[in-house]
Amino acid sequence: xxKVIKLDGDICANCAAKIEDKIGKLDGVNSVSVxxxxxxxxxxxxxxxxxxxxxxxxxxxxxxEPDCEVLA
Amino acid sequence: MAKKNxxxxxxxxxxxxxxxxxxxxxxxxxxxxxxxxxxxxxFAAFLVPYLLAGYDVLxxxxxxxxxxxxxxxxxxxxxxxxxxxxxxxFPESEPHMAEGAAVMLxxxxxxxxxxxAVGRTRRSISxxxxxxPDHANLLRDGELAVVDPSEVKQGERIVVKPGERIPLDAxxxxxxxxxxxxxxxxxxxxxxxxxxxxxxxxxxxxxxxxTAEVIKPYGESTVQRILELVENASExxxxxxxxxxxxxxxxxxxxxxxxxxxxxxxPLAGAASWxxxxxSALIFLVVSCPCALxxxxxxxxxxxxxxxxxxxxxxxxxxxxxxxxxxxxxxxDKTGTLTDGTFRVxxxxxxxxxxxxxxxxxxxxxxxxxxxxxxxSVKESYSGVIDQEQIDHVEERGGKGVSAHVRSHTxxxxxxxxxxxxxxxxxxxxVVGTILHVAVDGEYCGHIVIADVLKKDAKQAIDDLHAAxxxxxxxxxxxxxxxxxxxxxxxxxxxxxxxxxxxDKVSYVEDLISxxxxxxxxxxxxxxxxxxxxxxxxxxxxxxxxxxxxAAIEAADVVLMDDKPSNIAQAMRIxxxxxxxxxxxxxxxxxxxxVIMILALPFIGIATMWLAVxxxxxxxxxxxxxxxxxxxxxxx
Numbered sequence: 274x275x276k277v278i279k280l281d282g283d284i285c286a287n288c289a290a291k292i293e294d295k296i297g298k299l300d301g302v303n304s305v306s307v308x309x310x311x312x313x314x315x316x317x318x319x320x321x322x323x324x325x326x327x328x329x330x331x332x333x334x335x336x337x338e339p340d341c342e343v344l345a
Numbered sequence: 346m347a348k349k350n351x352x353x354x355x356x357x358x359x360x361x362x363x364x365x366x367x368x369x370x371x372x373x374x375x376x377x378x379x380x381x382x383x384x385x386x387x388f389a390a391f392l393v394p395y396l397l398a399g400y401d402v403l404x405x406x407x408x409x410x411x412x413x414x415x416x417x418x419x420x421x422x423x424x425x426x427x428x429x430x431x432x433x434x435f436p437e438s439e440p441h442m443a444e445g446a447a448v449m450l451x452x453x454x455x456x457x458x459x460x461x462a463v464g465r466t467r468r469s470i471s472x473x474x475x476x477x478p479d480h481a482n483l484l485r486d487g488e489l490a491v492v493d494p495s496e497v498k499q500g501e502r503i504v505v506k507p508g509e510r511i512p513l514d515a516x517x518x519x520x521x522x523x524x525x526x527x528x529x530x531x532x533x534x535x536x537x538x539x540x541x542x543x544x545x546x547x548x549x550x551x552x553x554x555x556t557a558e559v560i561k562p563y564g565e566s567t568v569q570r571i572l573e574l575v576e577n578a579s580e581x582x583x584x585x586x587x588x589x590x591x592x593x594x595x596x597x598x599x600x601x602x603x604x605x606x607x608x609x610x611x612p613l614a615g616a617a618s619w620x621x622x623x624x625s626a627l628i629f630l631v632v633s634c635p636c637a638l639x640x641x642x643x644x645x646x647x648x649x650x651x652x653x654x655x656x657x658x659x660x661x662x663x664x665x666x667x668x669x670x671x672x673x674x675x676x677x678d679k680t681g682t683l684t685d686g687t688f689r690v691x692x693x694x695x696x697x698x699x700x701x702x703x704x705x706x707x708x709x710x711x712x713x714x715x716x717x718x719x720x721x722s723v724k725e726s727y728s729g730v731i732d733q734e735q736i737d738h739v740e741e742r743g744g745k746g747v748s749a750h751v752r753s754h755t756x757x758x759x760x761x762x763x764x765x766x767x768x769x770x771x772x773x774x775x776v777v778g779t780i781l782h783v784a785v786d787g788e789y790c791g792h793i794v795i796a797d798v799l800k801k802d803a804k805q806a807i808d809d810l811h812a813a814x815x816x817x818x819x820x821x822x823x824x825x826x827x828x829x830x831x832x833x834x835x836x837x838x839x840x841x842x843x844x845x846x847x848x849d850k851v852s853y854v855e856d857l858i859s860x861x862x863x864x865x866x867x868x869x870x871x872x873x874x875x876x877x878x879x880x881x882x883x884x885x886x887x888x889x890x891x892x893x894x895x896a897a898i899e900a901a902d903v904v905l906m907d908d909k910p911s912n913i914a915q916a917m918r919i920x921x922x923x924x925x926x927x928x929x930x931x932x933x934x935x936x937x938x939x940v941i942m943i944l945a946l947p948f949i950g951i952a953t954m955w956l957a958v959x960x961x962x963x964x965x966x967x968x969x970x971x972x973x974x975x976x977x978x979x980x981x
Binding site for chain 2: 282283285286287288290291294309310311336337339340
């Protein structure tokens with residue numbers, strides 16, 4: 274399952290890269306992209322693990338860039 | 346909206362902090378900081394603008410530490426500025442409170458400016474991509490209703506008034522107009538439309554109202570596909586981009602460790618003073634932030650892709666933009682790419698006693714009932730009216746031509762074999778193409794040459810590519826050797842291979858790719874309809890004339906929205922300029938940072954905190970401004 278989620282709040286490109294890296298290592302995630310220019314977060318994960326991966330991703334966002342909210 | 350307010354609030358906060366800071370600086374000559382407690386008064390005073398400007402940075406740095414994500418710029422700035430204030434506890438050193446506050450202030454001003462620049466780039470790209478229609482006039486039961494384009498179903502009829510954007514891909518059934526396709530193709534000459542012609546969503550209807558039948562639902566319309574493509578383009582990262590991200594991941598920890606070493610090792614060894622070394626380390630930290638690179642590189646690609654789409658060139662990802670700049674070999678398909686893909690009469694050679702117009706008239710009448718592409722091209726080039734009353738006894742001679750009675754004359758129109766069968770002596774022709782001999786009452790009167798015509802800018806396209814330093818241009822075609830040779834000669838193409846089947850094209854391209862050395866890339870240009878396998882195999886697959894062809898958009902890496910091969914050179918120009926700007930930024934930022942770091946080393950020690958702030962935000966701002974130039978590349 275692939276989902277494009279909007280982001281609210283500024284995110285620096287460096288943090289976006291770090292977040293991308295962390296989420297990419299989560300269980301079940303096939304591909305991920307955090308775009309600091311278009312404020313878009315694209316998550317592609319296997320269907321059964323998607324919800325879990327999304328929840329963890331939001332946590333990662335909070336840890337690294339608390340100003341940026343994931344509008345999931 | 347929340348974003349905007351937040352930014353406004355931050356802006357106000359920074360301005361107030363700047364005013365407080367300036368006031369405190371102005372108080373310096375009055376001597377308030379010089380008494381016995383002066384140093385502590387100064388310390389406390391400068392904490393005010395410092396905390397006002399930087400509390401969020403400090404909070405984020407703290408947040409990072411507790412969530413074990415420490416190495417970010419917030420932490421670097423916090424350590425550096427706290428360090429500057431802490432120097433007050435080293436009695437032998439110069440106080441640096443003002444500098445600490447200033448560094449934080451200018452860092453914040455810099456980030457505000459970065460936000461502004463990035464926001465501007467983002468907005469100008471979305472403005473370029475402002476092709477989404479906001480409504481459709483749906484014709485239902487003879488009445489017009491204004492609805493959202495997504496509500497209109499396939500087969501329903503819509504009315505597009507002059508000045509309106511065409512909301513959906515549709516077939517015109519009524520009305521004539523001119524359509525401005527500039528937003529999609531970059532082509533400024535309007536296109537004429539009439540009943541039976543397809544119009545594409547995203548174009549603007551200029552002169553007259555048209556009624557059209559919708560042929561695709563909104564989700565599959567051209568406009569939706571293009572928007573999706575451009576928005577997702579920045580997700581396919583270029584190698585340079587990935588490299589910078591990886592680089593930043595190792596770079597920051599290394600710098601932090603070096604700073605620690607600089608602060609601790611020389612003083613512990615007794616080789617230098619604590620304060621000097623700590624100061625060096627702080628400068629090291631401030632200047633080290635990789636943000637100038639991390640933000641400006643993707644921003645440049647984003648801008649380059651935006652500029653290309655403005656010129657009617659859709660690049661499906663940063664990586665393709667990067668590959669395009671390394672292209673050394675361009676392989677073309679012939680039909681539909683370099684030629685129009687339609688047959689036209691290119692020459693009428695009449696025998697001396699005959700009028701060419703009369704020759705064409707006989708041929709057009711004899712072919713009047715045929716729908717063969719060759720017959721159609723003859724009829725199209727005949728300027729007079731075909732009078733069916735004058736035609737009689739039409740007889741198709743399969744694979745040879747046609748015989749008919751026209752104005753009571755026996756007319757034979759066809760190839761060499763038809764003439765041989767009738768025992769008529771004919772002339773051969775120098776002009777390359779399909780030859781159509783015409784004989785009237787058993788007498789040879791001349792021939793018509795029909796060929797697939799070259800696109801107007803095909804020659805220009807090849808010349809531009811050669812001028813741009815492309816080493817090799819190759820044409821692959823299923824057409825006959827003689828035709829291919831003539832086209833290659835006329836256009837100045839370096840080599841050609843004729844009479845190829847689609848699978849042959851793939852193996853030719855594979856051979857060319859394996860023969861290419863190292864970084865050199867190969868681009869294949871096709872019309873996207875029957876070239877999908879080759880488009881996929883090439884390093885960069887470029888599809889032409891994507892308006893209306895989904896297959897092209899799917900298979901290609903770069904899509905030229907209009908049919909112009911000359912846009913290939915334009916695409917390469919944009920890609921090279923973009924890569925140029927990317928490398929300028931990388932080299933500039935790293936050079937400045939490394940120079941400042943060297944100047945800050947304990948035994949050199951001539952770099953100040955001010956220089957360090959310039960090395961961080963100043964360099965970022967310059968790199969961002971440079972990256973914004975990519976947006977302007979669409980202009981010639």
